[in-house]
Amino acid sequence: MSMVNVVDLICIGRGRVENLLEKIFNKKNVRGKEMLKINNIKMPVKHNENDLKNVVCKLYKINKNEIKSFEIAGQAIDARKKNNVVFVYAVNIELENKKKFENIKNIKKFEKQIYSISKIENFSENEKIKRPVVVGSGPAGIFAGLVMAEAGLKPIIIEQGKNVDERKKDVYNFFKTRKLNKYSNVQFGEGGAGTFSDGKLNTNTNNFRMQKIYDELILAGAEKKISYMSKPHIGTDKLIGIMKNIRKKIESLGGEYRFCTKLTKINYENNKLKEIEVEDLENEKKYTVSTNIAVLAIGHSARETFYMLNEQKVQMERKIFSVGVRIEHKQSMINRAQYGKFADKLPSAEYKLNVKTSNGRGVYTFCMCPGGVVVPSASEENRLVVNGMSYSKRNLENANSAILVNVFPDDFEGNSVLAGIEFQRKLEEKAFILGGSDYKAPVQLFGDFLNNKVSKKLGNVKPSYLADYKFADLNQIFPEYINSSLKEGITLMDKKIKGFANYDAILTGVESRSSSPVKIPRNEKFFANIEGIMPCGEGAGYAGGIMSAAVDGVKCAEFVVEYFKDLMSK
Template sequence: MLRISDLKLPLGHDAEALAPAVCNRLGIPERDLLSHTVVRRAHDARKKAAILMVYTVDVALRDETAVLARFERDSQVRPRPDTDYRLVVQAPKDLEGPRPVVIGAGPCGLFAGLILAQMGFKPIILDRGKVVRERTKDTWGLWRRGELNPESNVQFGEGGAGTFSDGKLYSQIKDPRHLGRKVLEEFVKAGAPEEILTEAHPHIGTFRLVTMVECMRETIEALGGEYRWQHRVDDFDIETAADGARHLKGLHLSTGDYLAAEHVVLAVGHSARDTFQVLHDRGVHIEAKPFSIGVRIEHPQSWMDKARFGACAGHPDLGAADYSLAHHCANGRTVYSFCMCPGGTVVAATSEPNRVVTNGMSQYSRNERNANSGFVVGIDPERDYPGHPLAGIEFQRKWESLAYVAGGSTYAAPAQKVGDFLAGRPSEALGEVQPSYRPGIKMTDLAECLPPFVLEAMREALPVFGRQIAGYDHPDVLLTGVETRTSSPIRITRGKDFQSLNVAGLFPAGEGAGYAGGILSAAVDGIKVAEAVAAAYVGDGV
């Protein structure tokens, strides 16, 4: 088969128009086209008056060799790549030693556990939180009643932080082995809509993610995997050999149990601050890494649809409009949009008492009143929190604690209208934009809970973004603080074998270890690390 990319048709085209477009692109009669399958569908809205649908299509032809020869210098007509995933090894029937352990049941841990199970290794999966439906009840406890469970919330529990998000399934990682395709296919098997296989920006939404992670858990258990819920890892048993080499031997659990473990996937997510402290105390090599802080910015979704699509706003092939923005400021900072949630809500995402953290969430329909995204400023260790690999955590905690106080010390979030923010005055009342944050907001001055350099950069960027998207900097647009968990503040360094640089048997993985950012990239990293664990067991390279 051949793959044709960048095939363009007008918005609202007939369903039958694709085959003639393929033949016209290749210069062949329709009788020579045996079949065609859409691989990817996107839209090009740079010209609002002439929005185009853009396709990547796999085609079977009568004479593919002749056609390919005519397009040998055309990068948009190529042989179809092999995207099938193949297990790199199978567990030996006489496998000795402790079973592999995965710490964390978020996207990374989920796929590490799934791949290990599919290879026959029967992993043990530990998570400090609860199964997803019990966890959902605890999360609603914070959103509805202001009651936080530090071990079961937006950050901790089955499905990880990605469960309460937009469920975006795209990333900018390099993926030459098409592992992202494996992730999407497993999600479809678990109940995700098949369109995620073809949409350029696929998403699932929270409610569907809940049922999917349950289905995938059942698959792992059917293959011999074992889950242990409310089992937090409190310490790591690391043995030092005569030659100075250090090896992981086991895990001390919050239940009081000791679990022998010599191959452990560490997929704890970016908010496992207590685990990071324990790892540092045990001498595991950790370094500080950049992340970003800022706020959630909310606009009526209808404003974004009109600004992005013009008269075509509301067309079913376009859906709810999203955006991606960035600006390099005079003070050397970069301001950018992060985790954009069309038709979604701003949610409480703290995992520690007396702190306020915001995040964004959408359902599959993306039909809520507002659009929201992170409006954040990049920071870096050398400039902003030097001196200690865990200093970024304390930096986050400082602003989260101040946000809690600014919000009234009730888990309500501090909020401010853009017009007031730009003028440097506290907000006293809402305007046209109504907040979606639960358990509520308090109108105030965000200068009480953000660093001055962040305020400066955001004030510079707002009118710049307003010139790019009409209404972005409207005076009534709402800013809700604070957004601090954009990515992990640390990296648990690993080698080419995916093991910790100084503790054999420990496999740092995913977003918390500093190797991913989002559901898809975390899941892909989980696959890679599972393969590395399998290779370590059988003593063979992957």
């Protein structure tokens, strides 16, 4: 029985349907390998993998000759005791005789999951069946395209930005000259916004598809450790090559990329997608692409596309998102606060903080970049946006993070579903003017922000923003409820990391693109209110970062595969 038929037989809520379908796909797309997992193995700061293996064998009286395979499954740093910081591991081990190690504390028998997708043989276009299209080549679009290509569907991936090599030139030219290319920048282009970030792979989800993402990233050039680190990251310098390698794999499987190609319209009949209209931005040429499915992996900054979809009667709804600033400290201070006497012996420290302020707003850190820089991230003229970026070594002087305040649909003026976008735009316009109207960033010492005065000189922290800066009063950007939330929130965070609310900490505005301000609802077949339009990833409101967006891309691809199987069987 096909997935579509199963859905048609179930008359229950959408959330429960998705849970059931998750189990169906899990059963269909996962192969197993029986292993033992050993948890809670503590190691000193200085050690190597061979030391770890020796400790495991000693603790559980395992003869090395019994081991068929041994791999690290998890690694974290336990810094709760500053005088005794340790690494904590989990390992997967395959043994000749597993039975004698069953029912022992910290050892569990499990089946290691290996993802696969069933292939559609001899897929070809005809009057009824057209190649699927993926709109956007961020994490969601790339992994939707990859899984579809592996299934034999030969997807067309359109991207209004440039390929990653050309995009890199445009991005660094903007950093240097402050000349913006509105279609090729930190937000738009191959790899999506995450390509010029820290490359974090953190996620709160625990989805069997995650291993597929890790495996593909490693095959494309990422280090193997991303699959087991508690807080994995890649770094922008490595991501550029990785994105290119995944593209080559998709193309080798019959997929097709079309860069500098912008979605301008969707055409449908009887509430079913018929074709999309696109514009070749380089040649200023418009044309149509016939397709059964368009996966909208458009990202959180695709504002022109959101407006077009709204005009085309694609249903959308407002959602909660967040805005705020970037805060910078010396990385050495963060290291000492997190690791104590081990500060110089461990990788650059991270943090993740959240507090609730007296006005009821949540304030939290987001996309913390150890040893990184603050980068210009605008995608619209005369509007200024900042983000954080780290290279793989994370060895620069400052730590930076977004400090964000929750904003709610009721905070926006008017009834438009796109009111959140206009709210963001107003903040970005104010930041642009305060910075000098040339993409310099407005900056302020935290102590001066508290006192509502423009900073006159820097303290011990120097701004890392890559396109120059100007002193300004960031209080002028935000409504009072956001200003008061930021002030109280940062002060409360000082109780968790001593020195966080230091007078000299640098604030840079404005961080407004942490997530999408809209959600595009999808039904039990993963379509929007128009059959064939499949919202996907962060821009559609179903993810919040590289990893969760990539997982949603894989999930959407599975629905596309099942849709085409059903279509071809009729």
